[in-house]
Amino acid sequence: MTAMTATYELFYWPGIPGRGEFPRLVLEAAGADYVDVARRPESEGGGIPALVALLEDTGQTPGFAVPMLRHGELVISQSANLCRYLGERHGLAPEDEAGRLHAMQLQLTVNDLADEAHDTHHPIASALYYEEQQDAARDRAAHFREARMPKYLGYFERVLEQNGGAHLVGDAVSYVDLSVFQVMRGLAYAFPERFATVSRETPGLLELADRVEALPKIAAYLASERRLDFNEMGVFRRYPELDGA
């Protein structure tokens, strides 16, 4: 590989935080030089056509979906893969092999949680509108609220406690802490009533999310226009009929 001092180019849907927010938070926390390609105007090579062109590119191993990252000659996809790559390059991952394996394990579990949160509003097909699958969504959301959300948050709370309470893995901020921050904020957005109840049992995670939010680079990012608000096009959507204490 060459050009490893090149600017990072992140490729993701321009209107939602979604799965692109996980690597974006790593880039921001690292203070890395990056371009959020699809948020540039189409006239400057941005917009959705830039995503389509990259997905159709035949230069090397293609990606199935965005987020994707281009870094010099390297082009990779899968958000957890991007987070690990960026985190390990920028001091946002443990240095030792066991720590790195545990970080990836936790990141993949964050992914699973995000997938399940997504499927509460799209239990039948991503290609259909929410309104076309609302009955199944009510059923899936009820199980998610009652069983899955407490199970996942309880798990991460336990991981945090066993690691000493300051970080989920290792002895410094990692991409996992950043991603869990995002999931905590996403769940609070999508399921405000249920999250208020469940998170009372996970005070360590609430504090962790606040600490991440207060990191100078993250605080500056969150106050900037680069941060995208949660909305009803993304992974975490607020549909009051899917919530409940």
Next chain:
Amino acid sequence: MTAMTATYELFYWPGIPGRGEFPRLVLEAAGADYVDVARRPESEGGGIPALVALLEDTGQTPGFAVPMLRHGELVISQSANLCRYLGERHGLAPEDEAGRLHAMQLQLTVNDLADEAHDTHHPIASALYYEEQQDAARDRAAHFREARMPKYLGYFERVLEQNGGAHLVGDAVSYVDLSVFQVMRGLAYAFPERFATVSRETPGLLELADRVEALPKIAAYLASERRLDFNEMGVFRRYPELDGA
């Protein structure tokens, strides 16, 4: 880390191939010395109590779910994480960083496909029986058959072609080839009619799966009692009402 010559211990549900089969295939292809812990009798420390004990262990970063791998002092979870760890240690992964990142990218996409195949029979909740979510299952399975299965298989066919046709990544058998073999066999089991139609468009993948099946260590494994048949408890289940050409 120490004891890196220790026997591998794989922890997974004893009655299904499921997500445990992905790392199990890597262990088998590597000819590695391993114990399939939960398939041993409870009287010898096996069975489901061994899984429960490991999931409740507080020694280091806990796992959210099996499959898990213990190797000396190291304990890790998430099947893709296990595959990468084992593949990179046993010559079943590319040697270069870009190849390793692409292998993980592909493995995570195999994971996504397996998750979606699972959710065709469990679109509402894993904790409910299939029979309790059969209407939603019909709808989700229809979308999976029509849109998702061809999209995923078409993607992997394209990846294979762009890599020269012999392997999905790198220039030798990797854990990704093993996992795609498993997914091809799983889809053929669960959706025989639809798979027959779709896989006509992916001749390279059909040949790849046959080549993997013929690898001496894999062939010996498949003929052994260690290989678990697909069944209606696992990820890939044959429910004729969910299939269709």
